[in-house]
Each structure stands twice: as C-alpha cells, then as structure tokens.
Amino acid sequence: xxxxxxxxxxxxxxxxxxxxxxxxxxxxxxxxxxxxxxxxxxxxxxxxxxxxxxxxxxxxxxxxxxxxxxxxxxxxxxxxxxxxxxxxxxxxxxxxxxxxxxxxxxxxxxxxxxxxxxxxxxxxxxxxxxxxxxxxxxxxxxxxxxxxxxxxxxxxxxxxxxxxxxxxxxxxxxxxxxxxxxxxxxxxxxxxxx
Amino acid sequence: xxxxxxxxxxxxxxxxxxxxxxxxxxxxxxxxxxxxxxxxxxxxxxxxxxxxxxxxxxxxxxxxxxxxxxxxxxxxxxxxxxxxxxxxxxxxxxxxxxxxxxxxxxxxxxxxxxxxx
Ligand SMILES: [Zn+2]
Numbered sequence: 001x002x003x004x005x006x007x008x009x010x011x012x013x014x015x016x017x018x019x020x021x022x023x024x025x026x027x028x029x030x031x032x033x034x035x036x037x038x039x040x041x042x043x044x045x046x047x048x049x050x051x052x053x054x055x056x057x058x059x060x061x062x063x064x065x066x067x068x069x070x071x072x073x074x075x076x077x078x079x080x081x082x083x084x085x086x087x088x089x090x091x092x093x094x095x096x097x098x099x100x101x102x103x104x105x106x107x108x109x110x111x112x113x114x115x116x117x118x119x120x121x122x123x124x125x126x127x128x129x130x131x132x133x134x135x136x137x138x139x140x141x142x143x144x145x146x147x148x149x150x151x152x153x154x155x156x157x158x159x160x161x162x163x164x165x166x167x168x169x170x171x172x173x174x175x176x177x178x179x180x181x182x183x184x185x186x187x188x189x190x191x192x193x194x
Numbered sequence: 195x196x197x198x199x200x201x202x203x204x205x206x207x208x209x210x211x212x213x214x215x216x217x218x219x220x221x222x223x224x225x226x227x228x229x230x231x232x233x234x235x236x237x238x239x240x241x242x243x244x245x246x247x248x249x250x251x252x253x254x255x256x257x258x259x260x261x262x263x264x265x266x267x268x269x270x271x272x273x274x275x276x277x278x279x280x281x282x283x284x285x286x287x288x289x290x291x292x293x294x295x296x297x298x299x300x301x302x303x304x305x306x307x308x309x310x311x
Contacts, residue, residue: 172292176232176285180260 006116006151008091010109017060021052060107061089067110068092075103080115086181088156095184100191104153116148118188123147126178127154130166138163142174144181157181207280207298210271217269217278221308226251227262232285235262235294241303244281248307254286261286262294268308279304 025048033041068087075082075094080103084095094103095118102121105113124146129139141159145152158174165171208217225248238244248264251257263286269278279299285292 167290169292172285172287172290173232176260176287176292179288180232180258183259 006104006114006148006153007109007112008106008153010112013111014108018056021055025049025052064092064105064107064110067113068105071103071105071113075115084181084184086155086157086177089159091153091155093155093181095188097184097188097191100188102185102188118185118191120148121146121185121189122149124182124185124189126175126182128166128171128175128178131163135165137166139166139171139174140164142171142178144178144185146182146185155181207267207278208269210274210276212276213271213273215271215273217271217276219267220270220277221266221268223266223308224251224254225249225264225266225307226257227264227283230262232260232262235283235285237295239297241299244297244304245306248281250307257286259287266304266307268305276300277302277305279307 025045028048029041029045032044035041072082072085072094080094080101081096081098082094083097086093090107092105095101096103100118101115102118103113103115124144126144127142129141129143130137131140132138139158140161140163141156143154143156143158145154147153157177158170160170208219209215210217227247228249230247244264248266251263254263257263263284265282265284267280267282269280271277277300279302281297281299281304283294283297285294
C-alpha cells in the first residue's frame with residue numbers, strides 16, 4: 001500500500017487491460033490460421049474479438065470489486081475502522097472517523113489502493129453540477145471533491161447522460177450523499193490534526 | 195409531488211373518521227432517524243422500529259447531512275378520544291425535502307415518542 005502517490009490511473013494496468021486480451025486473441029487466431037482447416041481462423045477471430053469486447057466492458061468493474069473486497073479485509077486487519085464507505089463507478093472511499101484516516105481505491109488503479117491522513121486534505125467541496133437558472137436549472141452529475149496539494153480528487157455521487165431538474169429525487173439524493181461525504185471528510189480532517 | 199394527495203392530506207389526517215369532526219393537534223415534533231442515512235432508507239411499519247430509531251430534535255439544522263428525518267404529528271378527537279399519529283419520513287437536503295412515506299398509528303403504539311414534549 002503506497003502512501004505517497006495519489007495516482008487515479010495506473011498506466012501499466014490500463015495498458016495490460018487493453019492489450020493483453022487483444023494480443024492473446026491475435027496469437028490464437030494466427031495459430032489457428034496455420035492449421036489446414038480453411039476459413040476456421042475467421043470464425044475463431046470473430047469469436048475472440050467478441051470475447052475481448054465482453055471482457056473490456058465487464059472485467060474492470062469486477063476486478064475493482066474483487067480488489068476492493070481484499071483491500072477492506074486488509075484494512076480490517078490493520079485496525080482501520082470502516083465507519084463509512086462510499087462507492088461510485090470509478091472509485092471507493094472509506095473513512096475511519098476516529099483516526100482521521102481515508103482509504104481510497106480507483107477503478108483504473110485497483111492494485112494500488114491508498115491510505116492517507118485526512119489532515120493532508122487542503123480543501124473539500126461539493127459540486128452539484130447545476131446548469132441554468134431558477135426552476136429551469138438542471139444537472140447531469142453531482143460530486144464531492146477534495147484537494148491534496150495540487151491534486152484534485154472528484155467522486156461522483158450521481159451521474160446521468162441526460163439532465164435532471166434540481167428538485168428531482170435523483171439530484172436531491174446525489175446532493176445529500178455528496179454533502180454527507182464532504183462533512184465526514186471534514187470531520188476526519190479535523191480529528192487528525194497536522 | 196402528488197397534487198391530489200397534497201389537497202386531500204390536511205383534511206384526511208386531522209379528520210376523525212368516526213365522528214366526522216376535526217381532531218386537535220396535540221403534538222408536532224421533528225425527529226432524526228438514528229443511523230438511517232441516504233440510500234439506506236427501507237419502509238417499516240413496526241412501531242418498535244420507530245420507538246427505537248426516532249430521536250427528537252429541535253430543528254433540521256441540528257442533524258448532519260445525509261441523515262433521514264421524520265415529522266411526527268399526533269391528533270386527538272375531542273369527542274370520542276381517538277388518537278392518530280402520522281410519521282412523515284423524508285430526507286432533508288439543503289432546505290428541500292425528499293419525501294419517502296407517511297406511516298400511521300391509531301392505537302397509541304408510538305405515543306411514547308411524544309411523552310416528554
Ligand atoms: Zn372522534
């Protein structure tokens with residue numbers, strides 16, 4: 001577990017995730033191509049390509065879930081009290097209020113989870129994504145953000161590909177989650193004095 | 195927002211169904227729902243659950259963000275003595291309220307919630 005870096009994307013992991021299944025599919029297709037069965041390699045190639053698409057679209061969240069589960073067990077062994085856990089599609093954040101520690105894992109860096117002292121956080125704020133005025137205001141996403149040094153971490157509590165009015169249940173729930181997480185981070189930060 | 199419900203509500207709840215008389219509002223109290231945070235609301239009908247979970251609060255500003263609240267109103271019929279408690283559960287969000295559900299008790303099951311107010 002690394003404490004100094006706050007990398008949201010592990011480049012090696014992403015490259016491996018994209019290239020490994022593609023390379024495997026190409027090699028297998030090529031080997032089939034060497035067999036004396038006509039056109040079999042085309043069928044195999046198409047089949048493996050579809051398998052690659054399935055892998056790319058589904059595997060990342062599954063790997064993230066598995067790694068997060070491992071990480072949680074590891075935190076428990078270290079005496080980290082998991083008071084609050086927030087999971088978005090792209091990250092998970094776990095807070096131990098009493099010790100003021102914050103554990104983080106990102107979707108694209110699931111093998112390098114991070115534990116930081118909340119006192120290192122310089123700024124915490126909520127972005128409701130509001131666009132427009134008065135009753136016509138809408139939002140497509142709500143998130144809470146925090147900044148450590150120059151690094152900004154943004155975690156969505158709601159996101160959609162269409163805009164929703166600010167008084168809809170989706171947006172209210174998103175704002176409530178973001179406000180709650182911001183308050184908890186703030187509490188943890190004040191608990192763990194510099 | 196359900197408009198029909200909004201129009202009917204004030205008549206319905208404070209109206210004694212036996213005597214067709216307006217009941218008196220004896221208590222009106224805000225509660226925090228201990229441990230029930232955003233995205234963790236589940237409907238309940240068990241009075242014990244509410245006796246355990248509801249903690250009286252002076253105002254909504256005294257509870258942290260993301261915690262569910264409940265507005266409890268108790269009615270009493272001056273003619274037949276019937277009582278009714280309505281618990282309206284909602285999530286307070288920056289001055290707005292995301293309504294969840296109203297739960298009713300008409301046999302005094304949750305009257306203990308109001309005893310000290
Ligand atoms: Zn009556």
